[in-house]
């Protein structure tokens with residue numbers, strides 16, 4: 001029975017208060033596809049981003065700076081003239097810039113309402129899918145440490161706004177050539193543009209953002225601008241899952257693009 005104080009449910013789904021069904025579940029569809037896809041997708045991203053974050057190399061190719069390394073805050077950014085970010089933010093640390101900066105987008109995604117659902121199902125199997133019993137004996141939800149820390153999501157949202165701002169700045173600067181003259185456009189510029197649209201769409205479709213914009217208003221009619229913004233965000237919010245995956249994929253793709261150009265494996269085709 002539920003412990004109302006702590007929201008702990010003891011005994012899981014096999015207790016006497018539940019229907020006595022012998023089968024593990026009664027679903028006949030391929031319910032395991034979604035959690036398996038989540039595990040495969042997130043693991044691939046974690047492996048790739050860890051490799052890139054610790055590589056501490058090939059993250060700048062004029063005028064492109066990898067989003068994993070932006071803003072470029074390490075000493076090395078200054079010495080290798082790692083572009084515009086070094087000018088704007090200076091340099092103050094000697095370790096991989098990615099390790100300094102990735103904590104913010106990582107924290108944002110880790111505490112995201114959609115990703116929580118995805119990895120609770122995929123990795124914790126709590127539960128793996130609707131109407132499929134979880135293997136755990138008790139349930140405490142997000143009422144205890146460490147999962148209670150998921151509540152800091154809205155603060156990560158504010159940090160994510162700053163990060164998106166910096167990535168927007170980087171995208172604008174992809175229109176400059178190596179001599180800092182405006183009018184440059186390469187395939188990289190297009191890749192950056194697509195990515196920044198997806199990053200903003202994912203960030204603004206956040207559930208916390210929707211709540212901050214108009215969540216506690218009692219009278220929409222008294223706040224027409226916030227109501228309009230809330231309507232727009234609500235429409236985007238319905239696609240939050242798709243935007244989460246698309247922006248995760250695009251940010252890794254931009255980094256890969258910069259890596260290929262910076263390492264000399266690929267030449268950035270230039271349109272202007």
Ligand code: FES
Pocket residue numbers: 108112113114115153157202203205206207208209240
């Ligand atoms: Fe997904 Fe906020 S709920 S980013």
